[in-house]
Amino acid sequence: MWPNISTAPFLLTGFPGLEAAHHWISIPFFAVYVSVLLGNGTLLCLIKDDHSLHEPMYYFLAMLAGTDLMVTLTTMPTVMGVLWMNHREISHGACFLQAYFIHSLSIVESGVLLAMAYDRFIAICTPLRYNCILTNSWVIKAGLGVLMRGFLSLVPPIMPLYWFPYCRSHVLSHAFCLHQDVMKLACADITFNRVYPVILVALTFFLDALIILFSYILILKMVMGITSGEERAKALNTCVSHISCVLVFYITVIGLTFIHRFGKHAPRVVRISMSYVYFLFPPFMNPIIYSIKTKQIQRSILRLFSAHSRA
Secondary structure (H helix, E strand, O other): OOOOOOOOOOOOOOOOOOHHHHHHHHHHHHHHHHOOOOOOOOHHHHHOOOOOHHHOOOOOOHHHHHHHHHHHHHHHHHHHHHHOOOOOOOOOHHHHHHHHHHHHHHHHHHHHHHHHHHHHHHHHHHHHHHHHHHOHHHHHHHHHHHHHHHHHHHHHHHHHHHHOOOOOOOOOOOOOHHHHHOOOOOOOHHHHHHHHHHHHHHHHHHHHHHHHHHHHHHHHHHHHOOHHHHHHHHHHHHHHHHHEEEEHHHHHHHHHHHHHHHHOOOOHHHHHHHHHHOOOOOOOOHHHHHHOOOHHHHHHHHHHHHHHHHH
């Protein structure tokens, strides 16, 4: 019989075997952390202040930037605490709350990318009805729907974590809390917590990805019917930024899934590193992609810098 030590805090883990190098490892992590905050924060400020960006496409982009900011602000404080100060202890409540936000925000991000795909589908396939369909009220309802789906769907698996007894090792495998890590430490029947996430992933990530793929098949079919080569290129160019963000997000999701499912013999540091890539790479890349590929964003950035230089 295991002794009940439920009140003991959980212990976060950095990079096992590389503890002596944690200070050096923290340098690129901190650089990415600051880049994510600056990049997504700048996007939010540009969309808020520039009236030429007050369109559905950019409202969804603001949602994406806000989600990326929240993901980073949720995960990175404990990561930096472990790497900088070896602060490994985290209370049960703080751990469950962090896991809740991490997983909820991942589903929110998938939902925002789906909403952006719908925006591009309407813009290209029924451009004359774009303003009638994608009204401000529709965008608000879509945003609230995406948020509610993300945050309500994670309540069922997270709530039981508060009631489970924890009488095994309290050591987690990352520098942040994940549901799948915590549930394995419980001395209770975790069947529901094992099955529910599989169903949830199928109904969110997998279904969203299929719908996005289907929407782009329809978009491609419509674009190929345009006789003018210049108009075809122009239409496809409006989708490049979104397609790039979709690929960045879902490739990291698939990579993380494969490494955990089939990479059991891979070095532990590789599996842990892939988790950090999943949480940091999309928030880092999304502002860069939109800054490089979207002319309206580029013009807005230039106006911002020219205004500061005149001041």
